[in-house]
Amino acid sequence: MRYISTRGEAAPRDFEAVLLAGLAEDGGLFVPAAWPEFSAAEWRGLRGLPYAELAARIIHPFIGDSLSFETLRTMTQRAYAGFGHPAVAPLVQTDTNTFALELFHGPTLAFKDMAMQLLGLLFDHVLEKRRERVTIVGATSGDTGSAAIEACRDRTAIDIVILHPEGRTSDVQRRQMTTVPAENVRNIAVQGSFDDCQDLVKAMFADVPFRAEMRLSAVNSINWARVAAQIPYYAYAALALGAPDREVAFSVPTGNFGNVLAAWAARRMGLPIPRLIVGANRNDILARFLASNDMTAREVEPSLSPSMDIQVSSNFERLLFELLGRDARATAETMRRFRAEGRMPVPDAAWQQATALFQGFALDDQGTLAEIGRLHRQSGYLADPHTAIGSAAAKALAPAGLPVVVAATAHPAKFPDAVERATGIRPPLPPRLADLYEREERFTVLPNDLGSIEAAVRAHARRN
Ligand SMILES: Cc1ncc(COP(=O)(O)O)c(C=O)c1O
Numbered sequence: 045m046r047y048i049s050t051r052g053e054a055a056p057r058d059f060e061a062v063l064l065a066g067l068a069e070d071g072g073l074f075v076p077a078a079w080p081e082f083s084a085a086e087w088r089g090l091r092g093l094p095y096a097e098l099a100a101r102i103i104h105p106f107i108g109d110s111l112s113f114e115t116l117r118t119m120t121q122r123a124y125a126g127f128g129h130p131a132v133a134p135l136v137q138t139d140t141n142t143f144a145l146e147l148f149h150g151p152t153l154a155f156k157d158m159a160m161q162l163l164g165l166l167f168d169h170v171l172e173k174r175r176e177r178v179t180i181v182g183a184t185s186g187d188t189g190s191a192a193i194e195a196c197r198d199r200t201a202i203d204i205v206i207l208h209p210e211g212r213t214s215d216v217q218r219r220q221m222t223t224v225p226a227e228n229v230r231n232i233a234v235q236g237s238f239d240d241c242q243d244l245v246k247a248m249f250a251d252v253p254f255r256a257e258m259r260l261s262a263v264n265s266i267n268w269a270r271v272a273a274q275i276p277y278y279a280y281a282a283l284a285l286g287a288p289d290r291e292v293a294f295s296v297p298t299g300n301f302g303n304v305l306a307a308w309a310a311r312r313m314g315l316p317i318p319r320l321i322v323g324a325n326r327n328d329i330l331a332r333f334l335a336s337n338d339m340t341a342r343e344v345e346p347s348l349s350p351s352m353d354i355q356v357s358s359n360f361e362r363l364l365f366e367l368l369g370r371d372a373r374a375t376a377e378t379m380r381r382f383r384a385e386g387r388m389p390v391p392d393a394a395w396q397q398a399t400a401l402f403q404g405f406a407l408d409d410q411g412t413l414a415e416i417g418r419l420h421r422q423s424g425y426l427a428d429p430h431t432a433i434g435s436a437a438a439k440a441l442a443p444a445g446l447p448v449v450v451a452a453t454a455h456p457a458k459f460p461d462a463v464e465r466a467t468g469i470r471p472p473l474p475p476r477l478a479d480l481y482e483r484e485e486r487f488t489v490l491p492n493d494l495g496s497i498e499a500a501v502r503a504h505a506r507r508n
């Protein structure tokens with residue numbers, strides 16, 4: 045499979061090169077040069093497969109001949125073997141036509157594990173084959189960081205530096221990142237927002253000599269491999285509910301737009317998904333865009349769903365590229381103006397096309413608590429604040445008569461304070477994390493300054 049950049053100035057690459065590169069050197073994001081598609085008969089043939097087998101069948105076309113199907117299947121089997129539920133991503137019915145797709149049974153209790161556990165193995169395989177090392181730099185608003193650290197810890201060919209916004213994650217999220225005693229892991233608390241962290245990561249990639257010197261790589265969903273590994277669970281849920289012979293809608297709590305983009309990709313591969321509902325907290329740029337073509341970035345405000353405290357949704361660029369008819373020049377110009385002016389000028393025809401499929405919904409903290417309480421009272425289901433936003437969005441916007449699947453993106457125990465406020469129940473951490481609050485934390489606080497961050501990354505990579 046060949047990949048091209050959304051901004052058209054980077055040379056096309058194969059999957060391995062895209063995995064290692066993360067971000068294209070023109071600042072764009074890699075996308076498949078052509079989308080793999082399955083026929084209805086092929087989708088039917090995938091029904092009922094165990095998750096690891098299904099994942100390998102869906103991801104392999106995105107990789108191509110550089111990795112055999114059997115090797116990939118061995119990796120998916122390993123990646124999901126340690127998950128806390130035998131179905132890996134179980135579907136739980138919460139209402140007549142509503143289902144929660146639980147994506148939080150991996151080691152760090154968030155949906156990021158679904159992709160990251162596989163990415164760790166893919167990095168190992170490719171780096172060993174090429175006898176190379178990489179320095180992974182990542183930005184997190186709470187969950188990507190710990191999932192990436194868990195997937196990459198103690199790897200000899202990988203150093204990893206994770207930037208999180210100081211004081212803006214939940215305590216559980218921060219401790220999951222900062223208490224991992226692995227030599228190759230470094231945590232930095234940036235004095236800023238998640239958007240600042242993500243900008244710093246992109247700026248490191250844009251610093252060509254630094255990028256080459258450090259052999260930078262990415263684990264955020266700017267890396268195409270992350271998105272590819274998130275597609276199978278949408279197929280898993282849709283097939284379980286009758287696709288391709290029945291339509292299924294999805295409601296996805298959204299921040300960086302990577303998770304819902306994977307749902308879009310599942311549709312692009314041929315699944316009958318007529319509606320994608322995008323849930324947001326008070327950082328509602330995507331909901332505003334879908335309601336009125338207003339993509340204006342504001343200050344990021346802290347909320348009870350910190351992983352979605354994002355204004356600049358990186359993966360929107362991949363959708364924009366498609367909405368603009370894969371016109372890389374127009375995509376690059378639109379992104380340039382967004383950066384310069386803080387407002388993205390999306391042509392009306394492209395916006396109309398987006399709104400034919402996507403609908404946006406925003407909920408403040410009070411509404412989030414109310415939805416956690418309502419869900420628990422009415423169905424006994426305990427949702428974390430992010431999942432609750434997806435659930436409220438589904439309730440408000442699901443098309444009548446269609447099953448709607450809410451992406452349950454984090455375990456409620458990651459946000460015990462909010463869940464307790466809403467239900468009176470404090471969800472316990474699983475036994476393997478029970479001593480999280482006794483573990484020693486290791487992180488450095490640094491200003492939102494590229495020079496300081498690059499110096500810290502360099503020092504970490506050269507520590508031996
Ligand atoms: C629990 C949780 N829900 C939702 C999201 C939003 O997902 P995305 O950034 O892919 O839109 C995140 C962060 O990515 C998250 O950690």
Ligand SMILES: N[C@@H](CCOP(=O)(O)O)C(=O)O
Pocket residue numbers: 183184185186187188189263264265266299300302303351352
């Ligand atoms: N919500 C994320 C933010 C980063 O998103 P990613 O999917 O691009 O890695 C987080 O929890 O860190």
